[in-house]
Amino acid sequence: MVGNFIADTIRGKDFEIYPEQIKQGILLHRFIDTFTDCHPLVLDTRKKLYPYFGKYAAVVQDVYYDHFLAVDWPLYHPLPLPAFAKKVYTLLQSRNEVMNMKALRTLHFMELHGWLENYAHLSGIDRSLKGLSRRATFLSNMENSLEPLRLHFDEMKLHFDQFFPELVLEVRKKQ
Numbered sequence: 001m002v003g004n005f006i007a008d009t010i011r012g013k014d015f016e017i018y019p020e021q022i023k024q025g026i027l028l029h030r031f032i033d034t035f036t037d038c039h040p041l042v043l044d045t046r047k048k049l050y051p052y053f054g055k056y057a058a059v060v061q062d063v064y065y066d067h068f069l070a071v072d073w074p075l076y077h078p079l080p081l082p083a084f085a086k087k088v089y090t091l092l093q094s095r096n097e098v099m100n101m102k103a104l105r106t107l108h109f110m111e112l113h114g115w116l117e118n119y120a121h122l123s124g125i126d127r128s129l130k131g132l133s134r135r136a137t138f139l140s141n142m143e144n145s146l147e148p149l150r151l152h153f154d155e156m157k158l159h160f161d162q163f164f165p166e167l168v169l170e171v172r173k174k175q
Contacts, residue, residue: 001088002095004029006103022098028174035170041159048156052148056140059132061156063125064149068160070120076168085116122146 003018003025010018015026036042042061049057049064073081089111096104110116118124126146133142149156 001025001091002098003027004032005092005107006099009100009102009106018098028171031174032167032171035167036163039163039166041163045156045159048152049148052144053141055138056132056136056142059140060129060142060145060148063119063129063132063145064156065160065164066119067122067125067149068157069164070116072161073120076164081120082117085114088116122149125149 003015003022005025006022007015007026007029010026015023018026037058042065045061045064046057049060053060069076070081073084077084079087089107092099092107093111096107099107113127115124115128118127129142129145133140136142
């Protein structure tokens with residue numbers, strides 16, 4: 001889990017300095033990103049979001065899919081989402097010595113603002129996307145994320161419901 005969490009902060013082959021279990025988490029995260037970025041349903045969702053968010057459509061799609069996962073969490077995991085989130089935060093904090101500053105900063109805000117739990121609520125994803133919008137390099141429109149979600153909710157939720165079990169299956173094959 002730690003490798004998966006820090007993966008976005010590790011460039012190229014820099015992962016090779018980490019212990020084997022963390023390396024495997026980083027590589028699994030990269031596999032998930034590649035599988036997701038190439039999946040036709042994900043690409044269709046992004047195409048719907050592109051007119052609203054341009055090059056940030058993939059970021060918004062990812063947050064929307066996190067919302068769908070959080071809403072239907074009991075379908076995918078036996079622990080309730082708040083208990084799972086607490087377990088994740090505790091585990092990540094216990095391994096913070098292997099994290100770089102960017103990962104530590106992300107973990108701090110993730111726990112402080114309850115990102116995992118708050119993705120289950122529209123207000124949580126709205127707050128998250130507004131924060132991302134403030135840090136975006138280019139005009140993103142992410143601060144106006146709820147209207148496109150409401151307009152295309154049913155279709156994007158259907159895409160997620162079809163896509164996510166395929167992702168789970170592919171990840172299980174890798175383990």
